[in-house]
Amino acid sequence: MRKTSIKDIALKANVSIATVSYVLNGTRNVRPETHKRVTDAIEELNYKPNDIAKSLKRNRTNTIGVIAEDVTVFNAPEIIDGINDFGDRHDLHILLVNLRLDKRVGHNFGDLEAYRNYASNAVSELLSKQVDGFIYIGVHTRDLTGLIDVEDKPIVYTYGYTQNDISIQYNDEQASYKAMSYLVRKGHSRIAIISGLMDSIPSRQRLNGYYRAVTDFELPFDPLLIKMGDWERESGYRLTAELLALPEPPTAILSMNDVMVVGVLQAADECGVSIPGELSVIGFDNREFSDYLRPRITTMGLPLHQMGYQAIETLYHLINGNKVQKLVMPECCLIERDSVGVLNSDVEQKQE
Amino acid sequence: MRKTSIKDIALKANVSIATVSYVLNGTRNVRPETHKRVTDAIEELNYKPNDIAKSLKRNRTNTIGVIAEDVTVFNAPEIIDGINDFGDRHDLHILLVNLRLDKRVGHNFGDLEAYRNYASNAVSELLSKQVDGFIYIGVHTRDLTGLIDVEDKPIVYTYGYTQNDISIQYNDEQASYKAMSYLVRKGHSRIAIISGLMDSIPSRQRLNGYYRAVTDFELPFDPLLIKMGDWERESGYRLTAELLALPEPPTAILSMNDVMVVGVLQAADECGVSIPGELSVIGFDNREFSDYLRPRITTMGLPLHQMGYQAIETLYHLINGNKVQKLVMPECCLIERDSVGVLNSDVEQKQE
DNA sequence: ATTAGCTGTTTAAACGTTTAGATTTGTAAG
DNA sequence: CTTACAAATCTAAACGTTTAAACAGCTAAT
Numbered sequence: 001m002r003k004t005s006i007k008d009i010a011l012k013a014n015v016s017i018a019t020v021s022y023v024l025n026g027t028r029n030v031r032p033e034t035h036k037r038v039t040d041a042i043e044e045l046n047y048k049p050n051d052i053a054k055s056l057k058r059n060r061t062n063t064i065g066v067i068a069e070d071v072t073v074f075n076a077p078e079i080i081d082g083i084n085d086f087g088d089r090h091d092l093h094i095l096l097v098n099l100r101l102d103k104r105v106g107h108n109f110g111d112l113e114a115y116r117n118y119a120s121n122a123v124s125e126l127l128s129k130q131v132d133g134f135i136y137i138g139v140h141t142r143d144l145t146g147l148i149d150v151e152d153k154p155i156v157y158t159y160g161y162t163q164n165d166i167s168i169q170y171n172d173e174q175a176s177y178k179a180m181s182y183l184v185r186k187g188h189s190r191i192a193i194i195s196g197l198m199d200s201i202p203s204r205q206r207l208n209g210y211y212r213a214v215t216d217f218e219l220p221f222d223p224l225l226i227k228m229g230d231w232e233r234e235s236g237y238r239l240t241a242e243l244l245a246l247p248e249p250p251t252a253i254l255s256m257n258d259v260m261v262v263g264v265l266q267a268a269d270e271c272g273v274s275i276p277g278e279l280s281v282i283g284f285d286n287r288e289f290s291d292y293l294r295p296r297i298t299t300m301g302l303p304l305h306q307m308g309y310q311a312i313e314t315l316y317h318l319i320n321g322n323k324v325q326k327l328v329m330p331e332c333c334l335i336e337r338d339s340v341g342v343l344n345s346d347v348e349q350k351q352e
Numbered sequence: 353m354r355k356t357s358i359k360d361i362a363l364k365a366n367v368s369i370a371t372v373s374y375v376l377n378g379t380r381n382v383r384p385e386t387h388k389r390v391t392d393a394i395e396e397l398n399y400k401p402n403d404i405a406k407s408l409k410r411n412r413t414n415t416i417g418v419i420a421e422d423v424t425v426f427n428a429p430e431i432i433d434g435i436n437d438f439g440d441r442h443d444l445h446i447l448l449v450n451l452r453l454d455k456r457v458g459h460n461f462g463d464l465e466a467y468r469n470y471a472s473n474a475v476s477e478l479l480s481k482q483v484d485g486f487i488y489i490g491v492h493t494r495d496l497t498g499l500i501d502v503e504d505k506p507i508v509y510t511y512g513y514t515q516n517d518i519s520i521q522y523n524d525e526q527a528s529y530k531a532m533s534y535l536v537r538k539g540h541s542r543i544a545i546i547s548g549l550m551d552s553i554p555s556r557q558r559l560n561g562y563y564r565a566v567t568d569f570e571l572p573f574d575p576l577l578i579k580m581g582d583w584e585r586e587s588g589y590r591l592t593a594e595l596l597a598l599p600e601p602p603t604a605i606l607s608m609n610d611v612m613v614v615g616v617l618q619a620a621d622e623c624g625v626s627i628p629g630e631l632s633v634i635g636f637d638n639r640e641f642s643d644y645l646r647p648r649i650t651t652m653g654l655p656l657h658q659m660g661y662q663a664i665e666t667l668y669h670l671i672n673g674n675k676v677q678k679l680v681m682p683e684c685c686l687i688e689r690d691s692v693g694v695l696n697s698d699v700e701q702k703q704e
Numbered sequence: 705a706t707t708a709g710c711t712g713t714t715t716a717a718a719c720g721t722t723t724a725g726a727t728t729t730g731t732a733a734g
Numbered sequence: 735c736t737t738a739c740a741a742a743t744c745t746a747a748a749c750g751t752t753t754a755a756a757c758a759g760c761t762a763a764t
Contacts, residue, residue, distance in 0.1 A: 016714045051480040053750035072429045084450040096448040098436040128403040262644045289641030292614045368744045405720030
């Protein structure tokens with residue numbers, strides 16, 4: 001048996017299908033008594049509207065394509081949750097495709113041509129499905145200009161950007177500045193930083209924040225305290241060992257992610273340096289495990305949910321042809337735990 | 353300007369729209385020279401098919417609704433990845449909705465009526481979008497009979513089930529049996545177990561595996577070694593402390609998840625018991641952090657990707673009206689790391 | 705009583721496909 | 735050159751909606 005359609009209920013209610021459509025959408029006045037006949041029929045026949053037909057006519061699906069480089073990477077789920085959140089409230093649906101980039105072309109887009117293929121396949125399938133727009137969720141923040149062509153549909157990037165499109169990023173520079181301020185407030189001044197790979201924007205931004213803090217707080221600047229990591233645990237380990245071997249080692253380390261902190265902890269342990277007693281450390285990302293390590297590590301939390309929410313909100317405006325309002329970057333927020341100690345109890349400082 | 357449709361290309365190629373459709377789908381023979389005229393026109397006008405129209409006519413969208421209780425919980429992304437994987441190969445697309453259950457009605461479905469509302473809203477929106485079927489991804493394995501009504505569409509559950517529908521689960525009983533065998537092989541016989549909440553099927557299944565191992569390997573059975581946890585770190589901590597305080601403490605602990613192992617580690621540390629020297633521990637889930645703890649913990653990995661893959665594969669058969677073949681439960685697989693020690697070096701035993 | 709202006713309702717076309725069934729074209733046999 | 739048949743192509747309806755435009759019925763103003 002065919003599913004019941006607007007036609008059936010028109011028949012039952014003894015009105016035209018147009019009228020049914022009008023009561024369904026409230027697009028035109030209909031006499032209360034007619035209205036009731038229609039809603040009764042709807043009820044009785046257990047009518048469910050067919051959005052596919054509606055989409056065809058309206059040329060609008062209320063569906064957006066979400067392209068994730070890799071949903072299994074820690075940032076993606078929270079972002080998706082944010083997207084879902086806004087979608088819920090504005091009747092937007094999510095067509096998800098997972099590029100599985102790392103598993104296919106390797107970190108750093110090893111095979112660029114292959115990447116372009118996967119991505120453009122995904123895009124063109126979504127285009128066929130007539131999505132109203134796209135959100136791209138990267139795993140690293142990099143320039144993707146020229147890699148993806150979404151025809152004339154709007155797209156919003158997050159953890160990635162292009163020179164022509166809007167992208168949502170959190171305020172990295174400010175985040176590391178915040179972390180530094182916190183350390184300074186705890187009495188530290190000889191503060192080392194372990195960066196991520198320097199081809200990433202966040203790494204550079206965060207380094208900027210570090211420099212600004214060094215300047216603002218008049219910290220002793222020592223290039224030996226600046227270490228280039230690669231986001232992986234081993235680099236945290238190795239670089240911390242180097243830092244601790246310095247004639248004048250730092251009293252605190254700012255690590256650009258929590259994973260490298262695992263290495264920091266291990267190195268400190270092996271050098272017999274206690275955390276937070278003799279060395280403080282702050283991570284980035286607020287990964288779940290940062291609460292499970294000993295000591296529980298203090299870290300900068302990323303506004304992932306908010307980024308997703310803001311991405312789709314922006315997309316929503318683009319779809320509706322609204323001017324997109326000035327974007328305010330979501331801020332990171334310090335999660336205070338046990339890996340930072342007070343250096344000189346007398347210098348718990350002023351600024352908030 | 354309207355997007356170019358089959359009509360435009362028919363015009364350009366000087367054929368009827370039917371013919372265009374035939375070359376597009378290969379559903380009927382068309383003379384090579386006509387075929388070329390059509391493909392040329394397609395090329396020239398940069399035609400992209402409209403799946404919405406196709407879906408309307410065909411009454412099939414090639415889209416499935418994936419309902420996740422919470423995508424931010426560790427199991428969901430890998431499962432989604434598996435679903436995406438199969439979808440990729442069989443031209444199935446994913447319409448994702450995140451219920452955010454924990455954030456809304458709390459663990460354990462605090463407010464059942466509210467839950468039913470959220471779920472049935474999600475379902476009916478997806479139904480309107482004419483999905484061909486559903487996959488439900490739970491966060492705990494529980495009976496959801498009567499909570500979700502997907503009309504006449506097929507649904508496959510994972511991490512959750514109902515009395516009427518198919519559900520994909522991994523083999524829990526076997527998993528804990530495997531873990532036990534491993535411990536036995538390492539010379540342990542006095543093995544404690546810390547369970548999750550006992551309202552969960554996995555907890556009970558895993559306990560069964562434990563009992564079977566105790567029997568098969570003729571281990572001394574001591575009810576004092578069986579502890580009821582609640583999946584949370586604190587219970588791991590508390591119960592381990594109790595175990596270590598026993599007159600005859602266990603030499604190994606099987607914890608039903610990795611989170612509780614964090615508590616185990618802490619308790620052992622505070623009791624001055626070294627792991628794996630004096631106490632061995634195996635976790636469950638192969639959470640990323642299990643590799644970051646010290647010692648790196650040995651754990652049973654869950655076949656999440658495979659579960660997702662198998663779920664959609666099954667759904668695919670249901671959608672196509674195929675008899676669904678005998679399901680073989682995906683198996684867990686031991687990830688060997690550093691938290692299990694050999695008890696009596698002379699008894700590294702036979703069975704593999 | 706006619707007209708004008710509402711309000712509510714219907715008619716019919718359109719969205720971009722697929723697909724029976726009809727029709728045309730081409731080919732081979734008589 | 736017919737005829738028969740197969741192959742290629744076309745016609746037209748259908749999928750379930752929305753919506754512009756036409757229309758009907760009523761009220762109020764002239």
